[in-house]
Amino acid sequence: MPKSESVKHRSGCPISIALELVGDPWTLLIVRDLMFKDKKTFGEFLNGGEGIATNILSDRLARLERAGIVTRQRDVADARKVGYRLTDKGMDLAPVLVDLVVWSAKHEVTDAPAPVVREMRLRRDGFLKQVRQAWRKEAKDA
Amino acid sequence: MPKSESVKHRSGCPISIALELVGDPWTLLIVRDLMFKDKKTFGEFLNGGEGIATNILSDRLARLERAGIVTRQRDVADARKVGYRLTDKGMDLAPVLVDLVVWSAKHEVTDAPAPVVREMRLRRDGFLKQVRQAWRKEAKDA
DNA sequence: CCGGATCCGTTTCGATACTG
DNA sequence: CAGTATCGAAACGGATCCGG
Numbered sequence: 001m002p003k004s005e006s007v008k009h010r011s012g013c014p015i016s017i018a019l020e021l022v023g024d025p026w027t028l029l030i031v032r033d034l035m036f037k038d039k040k041t042f043g044e045f046l047n048g049g050e051g052i053a054t055n056i057l058s059d060r061l062a063r064l065e066r067a068g069i070v071t072r073q074r075d076v077a078d079a080r081k082v083g084y085r086l087t088d089k090g091m092d093l094a095p096v097l098v099d100l101v102v103w104s105a106k107h108e109v110t111d112a113p114a115p116v117v118r119e120m121r122l123r124r125d126g127f128l129k130q131v132r133q134a135w136r137k138e139a140k141d142a
Numbered sequence: 143m144p145k146s147e148s149v150k151h152r153s154g155c156p157i158s159i160a161l162e163l164v165g166d167p168w169t170l171l172i173v174r175d176l177m178f179k180d181k182k183t184f185g186e187f188l189n190g191g192e193g194i195a196t197n198i199l200s201d202r203l204a205r206l207e208r209a210g211i212v213t214r215q216r217d218v219a220d221a222r223k224v225g226y227r228l229t230d231k232g233m234d235l236a237p238v239l240v241d242l243v244v245w246s247a248k249h250e251v252t253d254a255p256a257p258v259v260r261e262m263r264l265r266r267d268g269f270l271k272q273v274r275q276a277w278r279k280e281a282k283d284a
Numbered sequence: 285c286c287g288g289a290t291c292c293g294t295t296t297c298g299a300t301a302c303t304g
Numbered sequence: 305c306a307g308t309a310t311c312g313a314a315a316c317g318g319a320t321c322c323g324g
Contacts, residue, residue, distance in 0.1 A: 015174065015178050015243055015256075015258065015259075016243070016246055016247070016250075016253065017171075017174060017239070017242050017243055017246045018242075018249070018250035019167040019170065022164060022167075022170065022242060023166065023170065024165060024167075025161040025162075025164075025166075028159065028161065028164065029159075029161070032159060036157050037157070068249075092245055092249065093245060095241040095244075095245075096242050096245060097159070099237040099241055100159050100160075100164060101157055101158065102237075103160070103234055103238060104158055104159045104160040106234065107160070107234065108158075109156075109158045111156050111158065114156055114157070117157075
């Protein structure tokens with residue numbers, strides 16, 4: 001299984017997608033938790049990802065760190081605590097996640113359409129800007 | 143592993159994503175081949191997906207069909223040939239795929255930035271409309 | 285030949301138990 | 305709290321076989 005697949009468009013242009021991160025469900029869930037929620041620690045992912053095993057979580061966090069999508073840092077106050085944070089590269093995945101949430105809400109998930117989903121769909125650009133801004137703000141606080 | 147994961151946003155809204163299709167790399171490749179290229183048949187996916195085994199391909203196509211993302215139909219002229227086609231639900235994945243291609247081009251793939259990627263990024267809405275139109279046209283021809 | 289189905293050795297996953 | 309170790313179960317991939 002190659003990491004990214006490159007093929008020829010009929011017009012002759014390569015259309016490649018990186019698979020190793022999006023090709024895995026757990027990875028997606030972690031990125032989503034980091035992006036749209038306040039989850040930052042191992043334990044929070046454990047409860048939020050709903051059913052992920054500790055070894056899998058550990059492995060995926062390591063992969064994401066190696067891929068430059070998240071950074072890992074010990075809490076200066078509490079040395080036991082470890083915090084994860086999306087990098088700029090990781091935040092660039094926001095459009096993908098947003099589209100995915102919107103698609104899921106339309107076709108798969110039976111929940112009543114949440115206001116957040118409506119905003120994602122109707123004010124996409126604004127929503128993305130807002131998420132990015134919140135991320136930057138959090139960086140300064142830390 | 144649940145099919146879709148629903149959690150609470152800090153504002154109290156559920157943010158769910160369907161995982162069974164995007165969580166798998168092969169599935170994504172097949173959808174991409176269907177969407178952006180002319181690939182339609184089993185054999186074309188085999189060569190295009192670059193390295194997928196026949197049993198895996200068969201399984202993924204069946205899953206996609208069950209999920210209502212592709213349809214399967216025998217060629218009326220040549221009974222040996224089988225064609226696959228994206229449904230409307232499948233075409234709704236275009237935004238996700240486009241974002242993914244753009245992200246990959248920026249962060250992962252070393253290829254020179256293709257003109258198609260530029261168009262996806264700079265004229266996103268127009269590109270999506272164009273893809274959808276081509277899909278509709280193909281439906282009429284068949 | 286095309287479009288798969290089946291079998292099988294190998295790899296990976298994931299639940300639980302355990303450790304610092 | 306933040307992970308490792310272990311081990312059975314599942315998925316993968318390669319080859320081969322089969323029906324039209």
